[in-house]
Amino acid sequence: MSARDTILRRLRERTDGPLSAPESDFAVVTHRGWSAEERLERFERLITSVHGEVLHVTRDDWTQALAQLLSDKGVNRLALGREHPVAAEARAALADAEVELVDVDRAIESWQREQFDRVDAGLTSVRGAIAETGSLWLWPTPDEPRRLSLVPPLHVAVLDADTIEDTFFDVVEAHDWAGGMPTNALLISGPSKTADIEQTLAYGVHGPRELVVLVRHPKGA
């Protein structure tokens, strides 16, 4: 008998007989009832409390803010996608800037060393954010692969203010995650960190040292 069959048989033929499954009431993880302002305030407070930076921009001028940010942070080489409107707009706006744009839509094996050693920042869109915990949620795509938010020392994420929802549970339910999961789904809440050395917090242990969220508001908001 295979290990699989042995294990399953032991679980099915339980000495103390079948177990009954209790009902679950999920009310405690939903129905926060926050307004849009409260959601934004809470998201910003929590993500900045774990060393994330938030910049408020408008949909019209966000690429100028991005260019300024890259200049301030001394970014020479920025990795980004091509198709997502965030990547497309950034490419158009940065075409004449001093920043070198690095294509990510190529097999990683051909540029792994380059990605680790020579890329200063990665720019990604996000699908939304979670107010309760100050988290971004991303479903990486071929256009914006998963390492884009992991390997470069600076991660710049572009978030639309109206995509912040209350809780992780709400996001999973409202967007029917169970109906079709991507290869990889991610929550990101701040830059990489550790407290393994005598409980002292240090950032950038393996992933990005810095996370900057550009929160885009409608013009005039």
Added chain:
Amino acid sequence: MMDATPTVQTPTVQTYTPREFHRQAHDALGNPQIRANFRKAMDGLMDKRRDVFGDWDLETLRELGANIRLRALAKLPDLLEQLEANCEANGIRVHWAEDGEQACRIIRELCEARDAKAVIKGKSMVTEEMHLNAHLEAAGIEALESDLGEYLVQLNEQTPSHIIMPAIHLNTDEISGIMHDKTGLERTRDVDVMTAAARHQLRERFMAADVGISGVNFAVAETGTLCLVENEGNGRMTTTVPPVHIAVTGIEKVVEQLRDVPPLYALLTRSATGQHVTTYFNMINSPRKAGEHDGPEEVHLVLVDNGRSNIYQDDELLDTLRCIRCGACMNHCPVYTRVGGHTYGTTYPGPIGSILMPHLMGLEETKDLPTASSLCGACGEVCPVKIPIPDLLVRLRRESVGEGRGNVPGAGVKRTRTEAAAWKGFQWLATHPSAWRGGTAVAGKLRALAPARLGPWTDYRSAPKPAGTSLHALVKRHRAGKDTGNTTGGNRGEHDS
């Protein structure tokens, strides 16, 4: 300042054993550094946990967490089959292992199939449980831990002393010394410098690794999703950069549906380190798909039983399998916080280890662990999924002296004929009034002969002495009107109070 690559050579891990619990506890209690390191860390963790649940209905959330875990266990065989089917449909190959040895063999064969020489590992307690690193190293495959705490204890040729914070027993100076001796880093007290050095060293290893091995926090049957909780990003690196990812999990980690995950994740991060959320929550559904540019070409899931299906047989012991490995029970345990994790000599230390390890190793090896508790109840009170740990400790104490159902490996190992006979005699005396009265009267007369020392019990207490006159005799005298007005004199000062 920093060396390009660390000189990590197949280390031999220092071993502690649960058989030596008392000696190891004695050593730890006499080590001021260990005491101070744990005290400081655990006090901080207790405060942070308390504060982070401030605006939550914690009891309702714990109730939900417990229900979700119980529901998953109630449907466990069906959910494991569903998980397998959905993982396979997603392109994740699923393997089953009855014990640690079989799991190690499966993983080694997967590595050998890719001609792997270097493995990078994310934190995984189940691989500690099966001594995977030693197994791989014996086969000529280097297994390097990438979680900073795990990396440090591996450099120091030790095992983790806490399931969430593996290097909690080391202070900054000790870690500086380890990094200096093993990687050539200049001695420093600057944590940022040490962290940057580790980043540099490990990034080379992520790129060079043939296989990445990780644990799993929750495996979702409904979607075939593997969830990983972490702060550092080493888990994402481990599961994304090497061409092969092997995830290893105990069979109890499965949950029924995706909506079960948010409440458990909320409980886990807050209970473990007092964080609202961890930096990363990584949900893996499949290997790299056509058209995608990064991620592993192969993903495997190894489902490990290793004694869990045995725990599953018993209605009471089953609660042990609810555990979501947050470590809150150890952070709040007055025994763990004083003796530290190595003292237990087991993969899982503290209260959860004391109820889990007897099943995995047998009570012959672990008979002292269920007694490593004052039964103060703190572990049960903080457990996010409401495992009645104190009740289970008592159950295992009963099993160890042969008074339970006898279905725990090694049950009855602590039973001695003399102790059993002594209690039988006491039972007889206590249920025969005239013999009892005669016995207590004789004991009262011979009280000068009572021993002053009663083994370790009197190390920190004075030995009890029978009263000159029994309470029964005093009451009788009082009722007969012969009371001299000094009725309690016979007892005063003679009992430890």
